Amino acid sequence: MKITKTVKVPSNIGLTKSDTGESVTELQNLLQKFGYLQLTPKREDEYAELRNEIASPKAEKGVFDDATEEGLKNYQKFNGLPQTGQLDESTVKQMGIPRCGFPDRRVGFVEFNEHGNRWPNTNLTYRIENFTIDLTEEQVRSAIASAFKLWSDVTPLTFTEVDNNSNADIKIKFVVGAHGDHNDEPFDGIGHVLAHAFFPPPNLGDLAGDAHFDDSETWSVNLPVSAGIDLVTVAAHEFGHSLGLDHSNVRGSLMFASYTGEHRFLHQDDIQGIQSIYGS
Structure with missing residues (x-):
């Protein structure tokens, strides 16, 4: 709804x-x-x-x-x-401007920011717990895989989807309003906050690494995006947080907080940030 x-x-x-x-x-x-x-x-x-x-x-x-x-x-x-x-x-x-719900920590106003949390292994799993009504399951799966690939292309990280009966490092779901997070961080409806994600463990127990997307938005995977929000772009940004990156203050970087349209590539700032955590 x-x-x-x-x-x-x-x-x-x-x-x-x-x-x-x-x-x-x-x-x-x-x-x-x-x-x-x-x-x-x-x-x-x-x-x-x-x-x-x-x-x-x-x-x-x-x-x-x-x-x-x-x-x-x-x-x-x-x-x-x-x-x-x-x-x-x-x-x-x-x-x-629509944006990510993650805070802008702006530590020292450096460009990329790494939080200090990282996954202890490089072979990560993810689970898509539900799907938006805007897209087919195949479209969602393809978009999520494409978003992860931006990060795996420049690091030793791998990402494997598992089914709902398996444990996963990163859990992905589409929700609206209040959706059961600890102390709750409700989504605000159409526009403004599009999604949010959480740093790797040990932060926040079961929520660590997870990514939530506001299903009040209209999600799209078609290029150019003439209507709706590009799921690949937003997912790739949120997965940056899931891997340990803060927001960047570099306009043109994927990890800049605001969404201004499709952005299916990593800026050098993004690459420098993720490789500072996991290597190349």
Whole structure:
């Protein structure tokens, strides 16, 4: 079942320091979700530990204070925007682009980021637990295999699909809204967050390495993509997280957080990142 968007993307152009109210809270909520700000109470979900590692500034909810300005500037910096510290038109436009639900940890604002977790073996298995109604099972399987192949082509990694009766390192499923993650990280309906994934073990127990796709989106595998979201592109990005990569701040890299259309190749930044973990 498709559901409509439940999370607001900030749209009040011109918000600046000392402003107050619901529009400021909407901005703060987005900055907190993606790792740029801390509010009280803290957002508790699967990515809480990662956000804690970032040591983002702490803000007063509903008040555009110094911390909110700093968090917004950090968001602008990571996304290659002018660091105005105001909710300007280019920032609102960037915030409205569909993206991955994984936080932007931006450790030292290096290009590729590796988290430090890696799979102890290079022969990994995956299981597709269910399928989107937008595509045939064969199309989904082919898209997932193509996404994994981008990473196996430049590393010693191999990926083998197993059936639902077998244990798998990486579990893949299509879901909507709240879908049973620890502390839950619900999807927001059509648009904005497209998917999310989790680092390799030992993070998060059974969720480690898994990838979830928002089935409120319309998924496509046809090129060029004239309607819907390219499953190969989004899956390859999410599998980067499943293998231990953070978001990159390099526009043009597969691991950049935002989705702007089909991107079925690795940038040199992506290759450098994954090979720093698993070798070539």
